[in-house]
Amino acid sequence: MPSERAGPEPEPDDESRIRHVEELVLGPAVYTGRELADATGMVFEEAERLWVELGFPPIAPDVRCFTEFDAEVLRNVAEFRGWEVVGFEDIVGMTRVLGQAMARAAGAQARLTLTGAETLEADQAPGVGGTGTEALDAAVRLGLEVSERFVDYVWRRHLAAALRRALDPRPTEVVGFADIVGYTRLSSTMARPELEALLGRLQHAATVEVTRRGGQVVKLIGDAVLFVVPDAPSAARAALGIRDQLAEDGSAPPVRVGLAMGPLVHLEGDVYGDTVNRSSRIAELARPDTVLADDAVAGAVEDSPDVVARAVRPHRLKGIGMTRCWVLRRATHDRR
Numbered sequence: 001m002p003s004e005r006a007g008p009e010p011e012p013d014d015e016s017r018i019r020h021v022e023e024l025v026l027g028p029a030v031y032t033g034r035e036l037a038d039a040t041g042m043v044f045e046e047a048e049r050l051w052v053e054l055g056f057p058p059i060a061p062d063v064r065c066f067t068e069f070d071a072e073v074l075r076n077v078a079e080f081r082g083w084e085v086v087g088f089e090d091i092v093g094m095t096r097v098l099g100q101a102m103a104r105a106a107g108a109q110a111r112l113t114l115t116g117a118e119t120l121e122a123d124q125a126p127g128v129g130g131t132g133t134e135a136l137d138a139a140v141r142l143g144l145e146v147s148e149r150f151v152d153y154v155w156r157r158h159l160a161a162a163l164r165r166a167l168d169p170r171p172t173e174v175v176g177f178a179d180i181v182g183y184t185r186l187s188s189t190m191a192r193p194e195l196e197a198l199l200g201r202l203q204h205a206a207t208v209e210v211t212r213r214g215g216q217v218v219k220l221i222g223d224a225v226l227f228v229v230p231d232a233p234s235a236a237r238a239a240l241g242i243r244d245q246l247a248e249d250g251s252a253p254p255v256r257v258g259l260a261m262g263p264l265v266h267l268e269g270d271v272y273g274d275t276v277n278r279s280s281r282i283a284e285l286a287r288p289d290t291v292l293a294d295d296a297v298a299g300a301v302e303d304s305p306d307v308v309a310r311a312v313r314p315h316r317l318k319g320i321g322m323t324r325c326w327v328l329r330r331a332t333h334d335r336r
Contacts, residue, residue: 017133024140031066033059040074046088047074053092054099097268105151113143165216173264174235174297175275177283178206178242178257179224186253187223199223201245201252209241218271224283228264228271232293232300235259236307236328239291247289258283259328261296274320281317282325291328298326306331 023029037044044061052058059065081091114136121135180186180202187195203217206225210217215229215238225242229235239257246252260282262275278294286292293301298309309326317323 017136020133021136021140024137025144026069027067029065029067031071032064033061033066035064036066036071036074039071041078042074049092050074050077050095053095055103056099093268101269109143109147113139116142161216168230170230173275174229174232174259174261175264175271175279176210176227176229176235176239176257176259177224177280178202178227178239178255179222179283181254181256181288183223183253198252201249202242202255205242205245209238209245213238218269224280226271226276232259232261232297233304233307235261235297236291236293236301236304240307240328240330243289243291254288256283256286256288257291258286259291259293259297261294261300278317278320278323281320282323285315285317285325293326293328295324295326298328301328304331 031039033048034044036042037047040047048058048061077091081088117132117136117139120138121132180198186198190198202223202225203220206227207217210227210229213229213234215227215234218226218228220226227238229238236259239259242257243255246255258279258281260275260279262278263273264275265272282292282294292312293309298311301307301309308329308331310329311324311326314322314324
């Protein structure tokens with residue numbers, strides 16, 4: 001059965017509206033889970049696993065909630081699997097990554113769609129009408145028309161960039177963590193719009209500074225940004241750039257950045273390993289408005305014309321042990 005939702009059940013009118021929007025996006029429900037598997041040539045248990053990996057709760061096999069849209073995609077998966085280019089576990093891993101990425105994108109778009117519906121209803125735009133349902137329908141249709149092309153474009157661009165990184169002979173060895181100092185306190189005192197704007201500025205600064213130096217923002221973790229860059233001098237410039245962008249904003253609190261260099265485990269678009277853990281611990285140790293790096297990064301920027309490293313006393317990092325760290329600064333008139 002569908003998983004129970006937390007909180008009060010929707011009112012009948014609300015539930016009807018929700019189902020109407022779902023049908024508008026996906027089409028009418030025509031298959032149960034078992035019927036869907038039979039119609040697409042998939043083993044039911046495998047189809048169910050892919051569904052869960054996408055991020056949806058398990059559904060009883062006799063509940064009629066799947067559409068022709070679901071069937072079309074599952075037929076493509078079955079055909080792809082038949083080519084035996086990759087194994088089923090590889091397909092599962094890719095499904096998990098797409099589900100997590102698209103869930104976040106869909107959440108952002110849902111918010112924009114509801115905002116657009118409110119605007120259309122208030123303006124009583126021609127052809128939309130004055131009711132909330134008509135305005136919502138128009139906003140959903142407009143969002144679908146624009147986003148389908150845009151999502152395909154963004155995916156192709158990111159695929160090309162990912163292939164370029166994968167084919168780059170330089171190993172990606174430098175990991176950075178950038179986070180906002182005092183975020184826990186700020187999150188309890190700032191109004192929601194202000195907090196969202198602050199996080200948006202951090203994300204924007206990280207994206208600009210990291211990508212311009214050939215790196216990649218891997219993920220956002222609350223108030224922290226995890227990024228990877230192919231070489232230490234570029235990573236140092238990116239970290240200092242993030243710090244400077246936030247420092248130039250008089251209303252933003254300071255950030256701190258930790259950098260570490262070493263081997264990484266790349267899995268499903270994420271990075272793991274001791275290097276990641278070390279960069280996170282170093283960021284926790286860094287003072288506000290400071291970029292702190294490990295020995296390997298400091299050694300690799302030694303000949304850099306625009307970055308200097310100053311040693312600080314060794315510290316014991318949780319789960320890692322005694323580690324010598326270095327404060328990174330710009331070589332020219334950087335007194336921070």
